[in-house]
Amino acid sequence: MTQPPAIRVDSVEKRFGEFRAVDDVSFSVEKGSVFGLLGANGAGKSTLIRILCGILAPTNGSARVDGFDVATETEEVKRRIGYMSQRFSLYEDISVIENIRFFGGLYGLSGASLRTAEERTVSLAGLAGEESRITGQLSGGWKQRLALGCAILHEPSVVFLDEPTGGVDPVARRLFWEIIDGLAAAGSTILVTTHYMDEAEFCNSIVLMHAGKIVASGSPQELKREYIRGRVFEIECDDVSLAPALLAKDGRIADASPFGAFLHVTLREGVDAGLVPSLLTGAGVRFGRIEPIRPSLEDVFLHVIEKR
Numbered sequence: 001m002t003q004p005p006a007i008r009v010d011s012v013e014k015r016f017g018e019f020r021a022v023d024d025v026s027f028s029v030e031k032g033s034v035f036g037l038l039g040a041n042g043a044g045k046s047t048l049i050r051i052l053c054g055i056l057a058p059t060n061g062s063a064r065v066d067g068f069d070v071a072t073e074t075e076e077v078k079r080r081i082g083y084m085s086q087r088f089s090l091y092e093d094i095s096v097i098e099n100i101r102f103f104g105g106l107y108g109l110s111g112a113s114l115r116t117a118e119e120r121t122v123s124l125a126g127l128a129g130e131e132s133r134i135t136g137q138l139s140g141g142w143k144q145r146l147a148l149g150c151a152i153l154h155e156p157s158v159v160f161l162d163e164p165t166g167g168v169d170p171v172a173r174r175l176f177w178e179i180i181d182g183l184a185a186a187g188s189t190i191l192v193t194t195h196y197m198d199e200a201e202f203c204n205s206i207v208l209m210h211a212g213k214i215v216a217s218g219s220p221q222e223l224k225r226e227y228i229r230g231r232v233f234e235i236e237c238d239d240v241s242l243a244p245a246l247l248a249k250d251g252r253i254a255d256a257s258p259f260g261a262f263l264h265v266t267l268r269e270g271v272d273a274g275l276v277p278s279l280l281t282g283a284g285v286r287f288g289r290i291e292p293i294r295p296s297l298e299d300v301f302l303h304v305i306e307k308r
Contacts (some may be wrong), residue, residue, distance in 0.1 A: 004067065006031040006189035007052065007157050013063035014047055021047040024061070029191060031157075031204070034184045036203035037193040038301065044212040045193040045278035046086065052191070053083050066157050078196050082156040084147055086163040092136030096127055099135055101151060108152035121149035124179060143174025148179065152188075159183065161192040165199065177202050197298035208301055216304050220297055227303050228295035230254050230267040233276055236288035237263050246283040253279065257302045263287075264299060 007029035014022040023046045029035040039044045050056040060067060068076040071211040077092035090099045093123055100121050104114045108198075122128055125145040130138075138146065144164060161180070165173040177199065179308055184190050184204075192203070200206050200220060216223055238242050240258040247256040247265065252275070255266040267273065273292065280287045 003031055004027055006033075007035070007063070007191060009048075009052070011062055012048070012051060012063055013059045014044075014051060014056065014210060015059045020212050021190050022051070022058075023210075025209075025214055026061075027207055027214065028215045029187050029189060032184055033204040034180060034190045034192065034202065036200045036206035037191065037209060038195070038197065038200050038206055038297070039209035040195055043209040045209055046162055048209075049160050049191065049193055053081060054078050055162055058171045080157050080283065082151040082154070082159040084151040084159075084161045084164055086166060088143055088147060090135055092134070092149055094135060095132050095144060096122070096135055096138070097131040098126075100153070104152040104153050106132070109153060117153045118156075121146070121153060122231065125151045126175075131136065139172070140168040141175065144168055144172065144176055147177070152183070156188070158191070161190065161305050163193055163195070164230060165194070173199065189261045197301060199298060200297050206297075208304060210305055216300065223297065223300045224295050227300045228255075228266060228270045230271060231273050232293050233265045233267075233273075234259070234289075234291050234293045235263040235265055235276075235280065235285075236261070236290075237280070238286040243283075243285045246285055247279070249277055250283060255299075255303050255306070257299070257306065259298070264302075265291075266295070266299070266303070291293060 005028035009025055009027050012022055012025045013020060025048060037048065038044050047056065051058050052065055052070055054070050054077045057071050065077045066080045097118065100115065100118050104117050109117050122182050125142060127142060148164065148267060162295065165176050180190055194200060203220065205219055207214045218226065240261065240263045243263050244256040244258065247253050252268055252271045253265060254268045257264050276290055
């Protein structure tokens with residue numbers, strides 16, 4: 001028998017006056033999976049996650065979390081979820097253990113259950129021996145891991161993480177994702193919003209959001225197969241801002257987008273990779289190094305957005 005999804009979203013819309021922050025969004029999330037909501041800032045990700053946590057009511061549509069309706073069974077939803085917001089939400093002027101005990105009390109933990117939760121959270125955050133440290137003195141990565149630990153003190157079945165790795169270094173981000181993988185392996189369902197496309201590679205399934213709408217969905221591998229069908233090259237060139245317009249005139253090129261100081265060019269299927277230098281020269285693009293690369297989700301996102 002098929003398990004019901006941990007999260008089900010049906011035609012959800014959220015308006016603020018005439019502005020549609022979330023526009024007719026539908027998807028479902030399997031239990032025990034890591035699900036990513038991707039998109040640039042302002043895409044509607046944070047609004048949607050607040051709806052799913054029972055913080056905001058949808059204007060239209062419906063959503064269920066762990067079987068409960070987010071609009072009509074809000075308290076049941078809140079009891080079953082953990083939520084970590086974009087901004088660091090713990091008290092910076094008290095110690096690590098005081099924060100853990102405070103949030104444990106909010107979740108109704110006491111006695112042996114609270115002590116067990118304390119030990120689990122300290123271990124999860126890698127803060128053994130640092131329990132008496134003032135929270136504000138911790139590094140960004142430690143703060144984020146502590147915030148996650150406090151969000152899951154009560155062992156929720158569904159965990160919502162809203163841009164959890166913003167402002168932390170790449171090493172701390174990777175460690176944080178190892179924790180997420182461990183939670184999912186233990187049976188928790190994780191929904192994470194992020195604008196870091198490289199992080200989405202760790203998700204089982206993702207949706208790409210733009211201007212409140214879902215513009216693409218699937219696993220990272222499925223999306224790359226669907227939207228990036230030709231070979232991709234990273235090219236060093238003089239003017240990455242002008243090059244895409246020059247290359248757009250050539251029908252053998254499926255996409256050309258700036259990536260920092262480089263240009264990413266996707267050939268159409270069947271086009272010989274050896275033609276890349278002549279294609280660039282013919283378009284009037286002055287270039288240096290040319291290197292074939294594996295397509296990324298950022299390539300997918302730019303391709304989808306530019307075609308809209």
